[in-house]
Amino acid sequence: MFGFPAETFFWFVPWPFIWVGLATVLYFKLKREDELEDKMEEEKNQNK
Amino acid sequence: MSIDGIIFIIYLSVLLSIGLWFSRKSSASTEQYLLGGRSLGPAVTAMTMQTTAMSGFMFMGAPAMAFKYGWYAVWYAIGDAGGSIINLSVLGKRMRRMSEILGALSPIEYLEKRFESPSVRVVGSIISIVFLFGYVCAQFIAAGKAMSTLTGFTYELSLIIGISVIIIYTVAGGYLAVAYTSFVQGLIMVVGVVGIGILAYFHVGGLTGLNGALKAIDPTYLSIWGKGLAYYGQWGMVLGAILIYSIGYMGLPHVVVRHMSMKSTKTVKGAVMISALWNQFFIFVPYILGLIGIILLPTIADPEMIITELAYTLFPGIFAALLLSAIMSAVMSTADSILMQAGSILSRDVYQRFINKNASQKTMILVSRLCILMGGIVGVVVAIYEPPSVFALVVFAFGTLGNAFLVPYVSSVYYKNANYIGCLCAMIGGATTNIIWTSMALETSTGLHPFLAGLLVSILGMIIGSRFGRKPSAEVQEAFEQSRQKRFFSKEFDRNIARELAPEASNVSKFLTNDNYFTGVDTYERYVSTRN
Numbered sequence A: 001m002f003g004f005p006a007e008t009f010f011w012f013v014p015w016p017f018i019w020v021g022l023a024t025v026l027y028f029k030l031k032r033e034d035e036l037e038d039k040m041e042e043e044k045n046q047n048k
Numbered sequence B: 001m002s003i004d005g006i007i008f009i010i011y012l013s014v015l016l017s018i019g020l021w022f023s024r025k026s027s028a029s030t031e032q033y034l035l036g037g038r039s040l041g042p043a044v045t046a047m048t049m050q051t052t053a054m055s056g057f058m059f060m061g062a063p064a065m066a067f068k069y070g071w072y073a074v075w076y077a078i079g080d081a082g083g084s085i086i087n088l089s090v091l092g093k094r095m096r097r098m099s100e101i102l103g104a105l106s107p108i109e110y111l112e113k114r115f116e117s118p119s120v121r122v123v124g125s126i127i128s129i130v131f132l133f134g135y136v137c138a139q140f141i142a143a144g145k146a147m148s149t150l151t152g153f154t155y156e157l158s159l160i161i162g163i164s165v166i167i168i169y170t171v172a173g174g175y176l177a178v179a180y181t182s183f184v185q186g187l188i189m190v191v192g193v194v195g196i197g198i199l200a201y202f203h204v205g206g207l208t209g210l211n212g213a214l215k216a217i218d219p220t221y222l223s224i225w226g227k228g229l230a231y232y233g234q235w236g237m238v239l240g241a242i243l244i245y246s247i248g249y250m251g252l253p254h255v256v257v258r259h260m261s262m263k264s265t266k267t268v269k270g271a272v273m274i275s276a277l278w279n280q281f282f283i284f285v286p287y288i289l290g291l292i293g294i295i296l297l298p299t300i301a302d303p304e305m306i307i308t309e310l311a312y313t314l315f316p317g318i319f320a321a322l323l324l325s326a327i328m329s330a331v332m333s334t335a336d337s338i339l340m341q342a343g344s345i346l347s348r349d350v351y352q353r354f355i356n357k358n359a360s361q362k363t364m365i366l367v368s369r370l371c372i373l374m375g376g377i378v379g380v381v382v383a384i385y386e387p388p389s390v391f392a393l394v395v396f397a398f399g400t401l402g403n404a405f406l407v408p409y410v411s412s413v414y415y416k417n418a419n420y421i422g423c424l425c426a427m428i429g430g431a432t433t434n435i436i437w438t439s440m441a442l443e444t445s446t447g448l449h450p451f452l453a454g455l456l457v458s459i460l461g462m463i464i465g466s467r468f469g470r471k472p473s474a475e476v477q478e479a480f481e482q483s484r485q486k487r488f489f490s491k492e493f494d495r496n497i498a499r500e501l502a503p504e505a506s507n508v509s510k511f512l513t514n515d516n517y518f519t520g521v522d523t524y525e526r527y528v529s530t531r532n
Helices: A006-012 A015-047 B003-026 B030-039 B042-053 B061-090 B092-102 B107-115 B118-151 B155-203 B206-217 B235-246 B253-260 B267-282 B284-296 B303-314 B318-355 B361-385 B390-414 B420-439 B442-446 B450-465 B474-484 B491-500 B503-514 B524-531
Strands: none
Touching (some): A006 B061, A015 B061, B003 B118, B003 B318, B061 B235, B061 B267, B061 B284, B107 B253, B107 B318, B107 B390, B155 B284, B206 B284, B235 B442, B235 B450, B284 B303, B318 B361, B390 B450
C-alpha cells in the first residue's frame, strides 16, 4: 500500500475518488434539474 | 539577469498583454464590455473560481505545512479538494437567484438586503476589509519571495515590483480579462505543479520510496496525527482542518461573488465537474512536494521556499522559470480578485452607502482606485516590516472570513427565519472566536481547531440571535421561497443576469469609460438609460 500505514492509507487515499464520484452524481442531478426546468418552461410557453 | 529571469519577465508581459487585449476586445462597446460576464461558460467559471481560491498559499504555505507536520497536512488538502463541489452545490443556484431577487450587486450588499439592516453592512464591511487585506498581504509576501529567488533582487525590491505588476493588472485588467487570464493561469498552475510533481515523484522512487525515506527519518511523519503524534486523538483538530477549506470558501466574499456573476444557473453543473477534476490534479501535489522536501532539502532555512528550491535543485533553467511563473499566476489570480473586491466594498458598501450617497461615478471610481492603491501600500509596508509566514496569515485570514460569513450566507438561503440579530451574532461571534482561539493558541489546550470553534459559535449565534428582534419582512420571506424554487425567470432574463451581477466588471467599466480609456465607447449612463 505504497508504504503507508494501514490507517493513513484508508483515511487518505479514497478521497480523490470520493470527490470525483460526488461531482459526477451532482453533475447528473443538476443536469436533470436543468432539463426539467426547460421542459416546464416549454410547457408554460405552449399554454400561453 | 539570468535567462530564466528574462523568461519570467516575458511571461509577466504576456499575461498583462492578454489582460489588456481582452479588455480592448470586450470594450468595443460598453454593453459588450459589461455583457462579457454572460459569455463565461463552465470551464472559465470553474477556473476563475479555483484560481482565485487557490492562492500563493498552495505553492508556499501548503508545502511548508507538509514539511512541518508530515502526512497530517493532507487533511487540509482533502477538504480543499472537495471545496468547490460543496461551495457550488450548496450556494450556487440559490444564492444566484436570491441575489437577483434582492437586487444585490456585492456580497456585503447582499447580506444587508437579505437581513434588512445597515448594521450588517457596516460590520460585514469592516471584517471583510481587514481580513481581505490580510489575505492579500500574504499573496504579496509570496510574490516577493518568488521573485526574489528568481531574479536575485532583494526581497524588498522584488516585493515592490511584484505588487506594482499586480496593481497595474488589477486596475487595467477588468473582470473579463481577470476571468480569461485566470483560465490561462489555471492551466499554467496545473502544468507547472504537476510537471515538477512527476519529476520529483520519480526522483524519490514514487510514493513507496517517499514513505520509506520518511519512515527512516521519523515514522510519525506517516501518521494521520502529525509529526510526533502532535494531534493524536484530536478529532476536533482534524475536523477543523478538513472543514476550513471544504466549506470555508462559502464565507469568502471574493469567491462568493463568482456565484453572482455566472452565465446562468446552468453553468453550475459543468463548473462542479471541471473544478472537481482540476482540484484532484492540482491540490495534493504541493503537499507531496513538501514531504519530498523533508528528504531532499532537510536543512532548508525557509520551508515556504521548498517548491522554488526543488525547482532549482532538480530542474534548473527554463522549467524552473515556468514553475515560478506558475507561482506568480497563483498569486496574481488571487490578489487581483481580492483587491478588486476590497475596492468595491470600500467604495460601494462604505463610501457610497454611508459617507456620500450622491457620489458621482467619477468620485466612486476615484475612491475605488485609491482604496486599491492604499491596500497595495499597506501590503508593502506590512510585508517588508512585519512579514509573517504565508501559511499562518492565510489560515488566519481565511479562517476568520469563513467563520464570519459562512453561516450568514448559507442561512440566507436555507434558514427562513434568520434575521439581522442572528446575522450580527454569527459574524461577530464567529470572527471573534477564531481570532481569540488563534491568538491564545487555545487549540492545544482544547483540541479544537480555531475554524471549528468559530463555526460552532457562529451557528449558535445565528440560531439564538434569530429568536430576538424583528422577523424577516414578508418581502424577504417571499424572496426566500422564490430562491428555493426551480427557475422562475424566463430564459432570456436568466441569461442577462450576469451583466447586472458583475460588480467588478461594472466598476472597471465605469473607470475605463469615464477616463475615455477606450475610444468610441458608450458611457455607462447611456447604457443604463437605453436599458431602461
